[in-house]
Amino acid sequence: MPSAAERARTLVENNSSAVVTIPGLATAGSDVMTPVRRSVGPTGDVFLLFPDESPAVRVVRAAGGEEIEAVLEITDVAPVAVPHRIRGRAWVAGWLTPVPGGAMESGTTLLRLETGEISLDDLWGAALVEPDEFADAAADPLAEYESELLQHLAAAHSAQVGLLCALVGRREASCDGAFAGSRPTLSAVPLALDRFGLRVRFTGGNSVFDARFDFPEPVRDRDGLRRSMHALFDAARDC
Incomplete structure (x- = not known):
């Protein structure tokens, strides 16, 4: 399974939903505290690009070089239609300071969030996650394509995804014959994907459960994923 540090790093670098909160700062809405871009430096600091008029930028400038406590919150929402779409959240707490000359384009300011505490659920x-673990971790290699890949699986290979229920075996009685006929009694939606495997959410009647399907070996790219998915589908058909 991916480590907690890898999962946190993946969310911070790739998830699209992020907002910065600063204690004591009242804002008109979370949209003004959403960075335009973000990245992670080699020491684990998070770099956040904001418009010059953002409240975060104004507060940091007014501090005159003093560190400002802040929390970057990431909300991970499944890119496919599925019950309970929020897959998780991550929080990076630390201290904001400006990066002199770091603006990437006119009208923006680059801020550095020095990492203090990282947690995820x-x-x-x-x-x-300890800051040094976060700094040493790498984002999942499939994270950049995960949304596209899950949407493709849901739209073009839903029947094959459903057949994976056969691999769950006796651990889940709802899978028995659920996809054998022309009218499946369960729906199967690919929920999450990483280099180690695929997670599917099965729903039907009063039953909602997740099943995790591990790949034969960790995947590094699209070609490796294609081979691993074929291996899973072949195994399901042989059950």
């Missing part, structure tokens, strides 16, 4: 469970 996702499909794997709740965890705390």
Whole structure:
């Protein structure tokens, strides 16, 4: 399974939903505290690009070089239609300072969030991540394409995804014959994807459960994913 540090790094670098909160700062809405871009530096600091008129930029400038406490919150929402779409959240707490000359384009200001505490609560469970672990971790190699790949699986290979229920076996009685006829009694939606495997959410009647399907070996790129998915589908057909 991906480590907590890898999962946190993946969310910070790739998830599209992020907002910065600063204690004591009242804003008109979370949209004005959403960075235009963000990245992680080699020491684990998070760099956030904001419009010059953002409240975050104004507060940091007014501090005159003093560190400002802040929290970057990431909300991970499944890119496919599925019950309970929020897959997890991550929080990076630290201190904001300006980056002199770091603006990437006119009308923007680059801020540095020096990482202090990292926590997450996702499909794997709740965890705390040390700053040095966060700095040493790498984002999942499939994260950049995950939304596209899950949407493709849901739209073009839903029947094959459903057949994976056969691999769950006796652990889940709802899978028995659920996809054998012309009218499946369960729906199967690919929920999450990483280099180690695929997670599917099965829904039907009063039953909602997730099943995790591990790949034969960790995947590094699209070609490796294609081979691993074919191996899963072949295994399901042989059940």
